[in-house]
Amino acid sequence: MNWTAEAEQLLEKMPAFVSDRFRKKLEDKAAQQKRTQIDSAFVKDQQGGHKHQGYPPPRVTNDPIAEAFERKYAVHAGMMGGTPCGEDFETALWREVSLPSPDIPGMAYIHIPFCSSRCHFCGFYAEVSVPDVMADYTRALIAEIKMSGRYLKEAGQTLQAVYFGGGTPTDLSGDDLSRLVQTIRSELPLSNDCEITLEGRLYGFVDKKVQAVLDSGVNRFSFGVQSFNTKIRQQVGRKQPREEVIERLNRIVDLAEPHNAAVIIDLIFGLPGQGEVDWLGDIDCAIHETGIHGLDLYQINIIPSTPLLSLKDKLPPMATLRQRGKLFSIGRKRMIDAKFERLSIAHWRRDPRERNRYNSWNKMGSNCLPLGSGAGGRWGKTRFFQQNDLKLYLAAIKNGEKPLAMGMISPDHTQVSALAVGQLEQQQLDIVALEKVAG
Ligand code: SF4
Incomplete structure (x- = not known):
């Protein structure tokens, strides 16, 4: 895929573990659209969706705690x-x-x-x-x-x-x-x-x-x-x-x-x-x-x-x-x-x-075993949710089964995202540690 110099410059501004993945994502998308070249407009367009996942970007303000966000978003x-x-x-x-x-x-x-x-x-x-x-x-x-x-x-x-x-x-x-x-x-x-x-x-x-x-x-x-x-x-x-x-x-x-x-x-x-x-x-x-x-x-x-x-x-x-x-x-x-x-x-x-x-x-995304009706947890790459209907929960236990109702495989970025959330909770962002986890 041919990249213009401006498009390459935009990618260089990102940390390596983000830009490597983003490069692949852009090239896949461009191939789907039968493009032969990636220019800066295409990068910015894709970056907008990638960065905010449909949420409006934060406002630039002198009082970010009170004014930066339009509403409360769950960050979990x-x-x-x-x-x-x-x-x-x-x-x-x-x-x-x-x-x-x-x-x-x-x-x-x-x-x-x-x-x-x-x-x-x-x-x-x-x-x-x-x-x-x-x-x-x-x-x-x-x-x-x-x-x-x-x-x-x-x-x-x-x-x-x-x-x-x-x-x-x-x-x-x-x-x-x-x-x-x-x-x-x-x-x-x-x-x-x-x-x-x-x-x-x-x-x-x-x-x-x-x-x-x-x-x-x-x-x-x-x-x-x-x-x-x-x-x-x-x-x-x-x-x-x-x-x-x-x-x-x-x-x-x-x-x-x-x-x-x-x-x-x-x-x-x-x-x-x-x-x-x-x-x-x-x-x-x-x-x-x-x-x-x-x-x-x-x-x-x-x-x-x-x-x-x-x-x-x-x-x-x-x-x-x-x-x-x-x-x-x-x-x-x-x-x-x-x-x-x-x-x-x-x-x-x-x-x-x-x-x-x-x-x-x-x-921080640690392993957590769910126990009991309605419990949620995760182990390794998979999140698990237990049966929240009490009767079904009791019936599963009677049959000697683990009463799981759902398992979801987390996307590849979960480990690094969870680490970033955990770091922010501790008022820090350690890019080197994030790069290490991202591989
Ligand atoms: S309704 Fe019960 S579980 Fe909910 S906050 Fe009140 S005491 Fe806690």
Whole structure:
């Protein structure tokens, strides 16, 4: 293929690992169109689509946090397309697991789809918390963990982080939670320093349950507090007032202390009626009135199917994108002033016991085994999604099958894209490391 000098110059401005692939893509495209020459106009035309994938380019502005983007886009390593897996999903999963992956951390994500609350902004619950149903589910999950453990051990894999997410895992009984954590520890090949996180809600997480899971081996709690402001909390469906939240949180911090377990909370900015004073009040409350070891500051995610949109006219207004940019900036400054250490764009810690392994590694595209109904994960080049219909999940487990509903082979660029996303989360971009991964 004949390249004009201007077209070659455009390619030379790109890093080598991008330009090599882009050159091939352009030549394939030109051949399809029966072109004999590639000129700068053709490169720019293809580059536009390549660079932005249909999104408008960012605006050039002096206030990029508030103004650069037209709207919030999901940037997640797992969302980068792919092709459906052609073979049986279970065969594909265990084949991927059997391949050595010494440089990539291994993890497991365990989904608990139950929740007794219905927060207006939430799109993550699937099932109402009914004790008998949750007990049946726990039995099935234990069977799935045992089956998966055999494959992981045979392959010589080690897991360095396990995350119980939901839904609300703390809605399970203390006995069920203990049995699950004990099964994880006895049946899965965990590293000695494995991070075991239990996500949940403070309401209903009584001392006996907290003690039971700590004694079983949980070493990290993540609670979705969202706001300490009683009025703002109740507007979005949270039950406890500020005083109860603080009291419960500090009690759990005390119980966690002898186990050196970390207690982390999430706070949301951009909730209905939440202004700058309310937001800084939430952050100050977390820093000065609780003993938490780390926190996430993240912006409201408006999920179309949730009541937050249908109740929009009855609730006070939510912050615009520009206002959320301001809330992010003042929150960041508050955390720096309080001498918290920044582990990622939204995550901060005050104590080194908080490691944030699961969340950091997940964004970098690490291997993660999905367990439970509705769980998602990835191993090697393939992403896997588990059956989210509870009846079908239980039936598959009864038949001794891994309840996978979908497998997607990630596109070739995934590894390098995930590394770039992970690096950006840590506020850096290491082109040399990216080139090394791209090969
Ligand atoms: S407690 Fe958590 S999982 Fe349950 S509805 Fe609220 S945000 Fe969603």
